[in-house]
Amino acid sequence: xxxxxxxxxxxxxxxxxxxxxxxxxxxxxxxxxxxxxxxxxxxxxxxxxxxxxxxxxxxxxxxxxxxxxxxxxxxxxxxxxxxxxxxxxxxxxxxxxxxxxxxxxxxxxxxxxxxxxxxxxxxxxxxxxxxxxxxxxxxxxxxxxxxxxxxxxxxxxxxxxxxxxxxxxxxxxxxxxxxxxxxxxxxxxxxxxxxxxxxxxxxxxxxxxxxxxxxxxxxxxxxxxxxxxxxxxxxxxxxxxxxxxxxxxxxxxxxxxxxxxxxxxxxxxxxxxxxxxxxxxxxxxxxxxxxxxxxxxxxxxxxxxxxxxxxxxxxxxxxxxxxxxxxxxx
Ligand code: URA
Numbered sequence: 001x002x003x004x005x006x007x008x009x010x011x012x013x014x015x016x017x018x019x020x021x022x023x024x025x026x027x028x029x030x031x032x033x034x035x036x037x038x039x040x041x042x043x044x045x046x047x048x049x050x051x052x053x054x055x056x057x058x059x060x061x062x063x064x065x066x067x068x069x070x071x072x073x074x075x076x077x078x079x080x081x082x083x084x085x086x087x088x089x090x091x092x093x094x095x096x097x098x099x100x101x102x103x104x105x106x107x108x109x110x111x112x113x114x115x116x117x118x119x120x121x122x123x124x125x126x127x128x129x130x131x132x133x134x135x136x137x138x139x140x141x142x143x144x145x146x147x148x149x150x151x152x153x154x155x156x157x158x159x160x161x162x163x164x165x166x167x168x169x170x171x172x173x174x175x176x177x178x179x180x181x182x183x184x185x186x187x188x189x190x191x192x193x194x195x196x197x198x199x200x201x202x203x204x205x206x207x208x209x210x211x212x213x214x215x216x217x218x219x220x221x222x223x224x225x226x227x228x229x230x231x232x233x234x235x236x237x238x239x240x241x242x243x244x245x246x247x248x249x250x251x252x253x254x255x256x257x258x259x260x261x262x263x264x265x266x267x268x269x270x271x272x273x274x275x276x277x278x279x280x281x282x283x284x285x286x287x288x289x290x291x292x293x294x295x296x297x298x299x300x301x302x303x304x305x306x307x308x309x310x311x312x313x314x315x316x317x318x319x320x321x322x323x324x325x326x327x328x329x330x
Contacts, residue, residue, distance in 0.1 A: 146179035149257045153250065157230065163246040165189075165231035165239070171198030175226030175254060182326055183216075184224045184260035185209065186251065187301065188269040189239050195232035200225045205302035209266070212302065212315070216323050224258050226251055228273050244273050255294065262322050263294055267301030285318055288325070297322050 024036065032040070141149065154174040160166055173190040176199055185201075193203030201209045210220055229239040229247040239247075251274075255263070265271040268281040274296060275289055281298060288295045299318040300311050 146257050146259075150175075150179050150254065153253055153257070157250055160230070163229075163231075163243045165229060165233060165243055165247075168234050169231040170195045172230050173198055173200050173227060173232075174230060175200055175224060177220065177224035178222055179224070179258060181222065181224040181258055182261045183218065183222075183322065184226065184255065184258060184263045185213075185266060186263055186270045186274060187225075187227045187266045188273075189227050189229040190232040191236050191303075192232070194227075200227055201302070205306060208302040208306060212319060215316075216319055224254070224260065226254055228270050238269050239273075248273065260294060262288075262325055263291070263296045264319070264322060265296055265298045267304060270301075271296075271298035286314070286321075288321070295325060 024032070138144065141152070144152070157174060158172060160172060166172075173194045177184075187201060190200065191203050191205070193206070194200055200206070209225070213220055213223055228251060229243050230250065231247075233239050233243070263274070265274050268284075271281060271284050272278055275284070275291060275298075277284070281300065285298045285300065288297055290296070297318055300308075300315045305312050305315055
């Protein structure tokens, strides 16, 4: 770009900024009035509700039923903290429009657009700060960071032969995600793709789970995903009680280290095993259960949702309850 064109661009940006300041009734560092803040907050909440509905519709409704999300009356306000209302918008690079996420993945598109709204859900938890890596080599596990504890646990489990499931496995699937996640998902056991890759929920049901996680405002890396059993049951059968008994202590250790605020159990097997009950998923889902002080929300397994489209809306209701709890609304 020539220096003249560059100068023009700067002038345009400055003009836009000044016009914005004038519209907001703020000049320079004059803080926004209470009224402006309240109106901003109201618009933010309306926009949030509209977008949340749009995400739900994109993910969970059949195309025919999908309603176009109502266009917000005003330009969607950036959902920053109220004080930020007095900040000017970032100047837009006119020459190079930002690359758009592929149209084929609406949840990615919506997630990117909507991500800032969820920052409050993802606020750092109030855990004592962990020592920065690299950590001093200490033989006292109580001083270890969650990352190190999980690493140790996964090493300890590798080569496990405690139950017959080891005979058919290609890879043990320990689990993955943020070792300090506020939210944890627990499935029943690895399937074919997970066994091949050594990672949880990477097959078709994993794709849906990833979309559900994104619709909640998280990335996969923000949460922790694990299974009741770490090795694939043959032909994807349900894990047998002895297999669950042998493997559950390791999941319990993972939970103890991660200290999630909420665990979402996926499907009847994981729900019954983790809660130590024997009920139908229909009777257990839709409300929180307490498991040693951790809130557990049972919901449908993504594999089931792939076969039963009509239950997706119910699953989304469960996830919305989880989001509200993580926001501190309930
Ligand atoms: N189903 C599960 O329960 N867990 C996985 O990891 C994949 C599919």
